[in-house]
Amino acid sequence: MEGLPIRLVVALVVGVASLGVMMNMLSGLGGLTVTELDAKPAPDVIGPEETNVDVTVVDPEGKPVSGATVVVTGGTATLDGAATATTGESGEATLSVDPTLGSNQQEGTLDVRIKPPAGSDYADERENTAILVLADG
Known part of the structure; x- marks a missing residue:
């Protein structure tokens, strides 16, 4: 129980960073359309x-x-x-x-x-x- 808050903070930071990368990739897909x-x-x-x-x-x-x-x-x-x-x-x-x-x-x-x-x-x-x-x- 002692390390639980740190693990949640790390998971949140990694999740937000991953979401940011994915959103950037999706917005770049508009350039691939014809x-x-x-x-x-x-x-x-x-x-x-x-x-x-x-x-x-x-x-x-x-x-x-x-x-x-x-x-x-x-x-x-x-x-x-x-x-x-x-x-x-x-x-x-x-x-x-x-x-x-x-x-x-x-x-x-x-x-x-x-x-x-x-x-x-x-x-x-x-x-x-x-x-x-x-x-x-």
Whole structure:
């Protein structure tokens, strides 16, 4: 019974120190998260002919992201290869696309993907807005 208070004090000091280290580690985990990017194509509905499409890359707060590579590929519409461009300071990239539709196809889509800037905490894991290709009248 004689040494009990000292043991309690030591246990309390060790516990508080351990809690402080654990809290510091948990607050540092926020730096390991990634921020999802979104692509906003304009226009997002085009015809089956050569067209320039402006794609703006933004973060969740709507701020433009520069240095991201935008890749547009054929979805249900056919695209000869992939169209790529890098965003500027305004977060905008202009791509020239020339989609085609099948003989009995009235509509199709082009897929938009984003390659985040190198060394950033950005990611593009969710599906982006597709570009809709509609046949003329």
